Amino acid sequence: xxxxxxxxxxxxxxxxxxxxxxxxxxxxxxxxxxxxxxxxxxxxxxxxxxxxxxxxxxxxxxxxxxxxxxxxxxxxxxxxxxxxxxxxxxxxxxxxxxxxxxxxxxxxxxxxxxxxxxxxxxxxxxxxxxxxxxxxxxxxxxxxxxxxxxxxxxxxxxxxxxxxxxxxxxxxxxxxxxxxxxxxxxxxxxxxxxxxxxxxxxxxxxxxxxxxxxxxxxxxxxxxxxxxxxxxxxxxxxxxxxxxxxxxxxxxxxxxxxxxxxxxxxxxxxxxxxxxxxxx
Numbered sequence: 001x002x003x004x005x006x007x008x009x010x011x012x013x014x015x016x017x018x019x020x021x022x023x024x025x026x027x028x029x030x031x032x033x034x035x036x037x038x039x040x041x042x043x044x045x046x047x048x049x050x051x052x053x054x055x056x057x058x059x060x061x062x063x064x065x066x067x068x069x070x071x072x073x074x075x076x077x078x079x080x081x082x083x084x085x086x087x088x089x090x091x092x093x094x095x096x097x098x099x100x101x102x103x104x105x106x107x108x109x110x111x112x113x114x115x116x117x118x119x120x121x122x123x124x125x126x127x128x129x130x131x132x133x134x135x136x137x138x139x140x141x142x143x144x145x146x147x148x149x150x151x152x153x154x155x156x157x158x159x160x161x162x163x164x165x166x167x168x169x170x171x172x173x174x175x176x177x178x179x180x181x182x183x184x185x186x187x188x189x190x191x192x193x194x195x196x197x198x199x200x201x202x203x204x205x206x207x208x209x210x211x212x213x214x215x216x217x218x219x220x221x222x223x224x225x226x227x228x229x230x231x232x233x234x235x236x237x238x239x240x241x242x243x244x245x246x247x248x249x250x251x252x253x254x255x256x257x258x259x260x261x262x263x264x265x266x267x268x269x270x271x272x273x274x275x276x277x278x279x280x
Contacts, residue, residue: 029087
């Protein structure tokens with residue numbers, strides 16, 4: 001397909017893009033009908049759209065989330081208006097409609113690729129946001145642990161207690177020792193357990209650590225035993241909350257090394273700066 005045709009079709013599809021108040025992209029069915037080269041709405045609705053709804057349900061998605069019936073007013077040649085039925089279609093719905101069309105038609109072939117790429121971009125954006133959230137959570141835990149370490153040193157004069165207190169907190173949170181969890185998750189001895197922990201665990205550890213640091217300062221705890229007991233109590237409380245919500249920390253699977261994730265995000269940022277018109 002020639003470049004000028006691709007550019008023209010791209011512009012046509014993007015000109016018809018609309019957004020809900022919450023920011024969700026959608027296309028109107030009757031607009032998509034024209035874009036895909038169908039001459040009659042009835043045939044388009046009972047063929048391509050009907051098949052797309054079946055595919056949507058088969059994929060495990062609610063049809064009503066992606067195909068929303070609406071009514072709109074259209075101008076008639078006489079200057080009067082008439083209400084007609086239409087559909088709001090999400091990007092995913094449009095992709096399914098295109099996939100159920102005839103790829104021999106130029107517009108259909110283009111739409112299949114266009115919506116596939118757009119859907120993939122959305123998935124990549126979501127994945128990147130989740131990865132960035134995890135990296136941020138790991139950095140936040142590091143800050144909290146450094147603050148607790150400083151509190152322990154200032155109030156007990158001990159530079160060795162922090163590792164022991166943190167380990168006791170892990171045992172209270174996981175119901176297993178740090179070493180047992182490292183063995184379960186196959187974490188190298190030289191690496192922190194937290195570098196392989198899911199975001200929910202990072203945030204749980206951070207919350208318990210913040211409480212321990214606050215109470216240790218608030219109550220001027222002067223020995224390792226008092227701070228250890230505080231940290232154990234806080235991690236047990238966080239664990240109970242997780243269990244109540246159906247999350248068992250020791251049963252969660254490890255995730256990718258957060259250092260690798262951070263390097264990948266950094267490389268992507270550098271690539272975007274080198275090629276500001278492309279995130280690929």
